[in-house]
Amino acid sequence: MGRVFLIYLEGNLYSCKHCEAHLGLAKDIISKSFHCRHGKAYLFDKVVNVSVGEKEDRLMMTGMHTVVDIFCVGCGSLVGWKYEAAQDKNQKYKEGKFILERFKVLGPDGSEYVFSEDVHMAGSDAGDV
Numbered sequence: 101m102g103r104v105f106l107i108y109l110e111g112n113l114y115s116c117k118h119c120e121a122h123l124g125l126a127k128d129i130i131s132k133s134f135h136c137r138h139g140k141a142y143l144f145d146k147v148v149n150v151s152v153g154e155k156e157d158r159l160m161m162t163g164m165h166t167v168v169d170i171f172c173v174g175c176g177s178l179v180g181w182k183y184e185a186a187q188d189k190n191q192k193y194k195e196g197k198f199i200l201e202r203f204k205v206l207g208p209d210g211s212e213y214v215f216s217e218d219v220h221m222a223g224s225d226a227g228d229v
């Protein structure tokens with residue numbers, strides 16, 4: 101395995117809970133009102149240190165979207181997804197934006213999101229502000 105060069109962020113940031121690679125800044129959060137299979141998810145304007153998977157069409161709570169999964173480059177774990185395209189024009193603001201699953205990342209204070217068994221969302225997505 102080759103050496104991975106990671107980008108380091110400064111400020112209030114979210115990082116991979118497995119390898120602590122920096123992923124995104126709190127100031128780049130667009131919305132915290134998204135949901136995924138594991139509970140809360142945050143919509144970021146940009147993230148770093150991720151690689152993307154294959155494009156796929158996914159039916160989410162707010163309609164059909166073309167998305168790619170995003171993976172931490174430090175350890176390869178799935179951390180969220182990126183919206184490539186949204187069919188519904190009201191969802192276009194998500195295009196090119198990133199979701200980080202709160203359960204998969206450490207918060208600015210090093211906190212870990214506590215998984216709630218009560219959360220049973222139908223799909224993974226949502227996010228109407």
Ligand SMILES: [Zn+2]
Nearest residue numbers: 116119172175
């Ligand atoms: Zn990682």
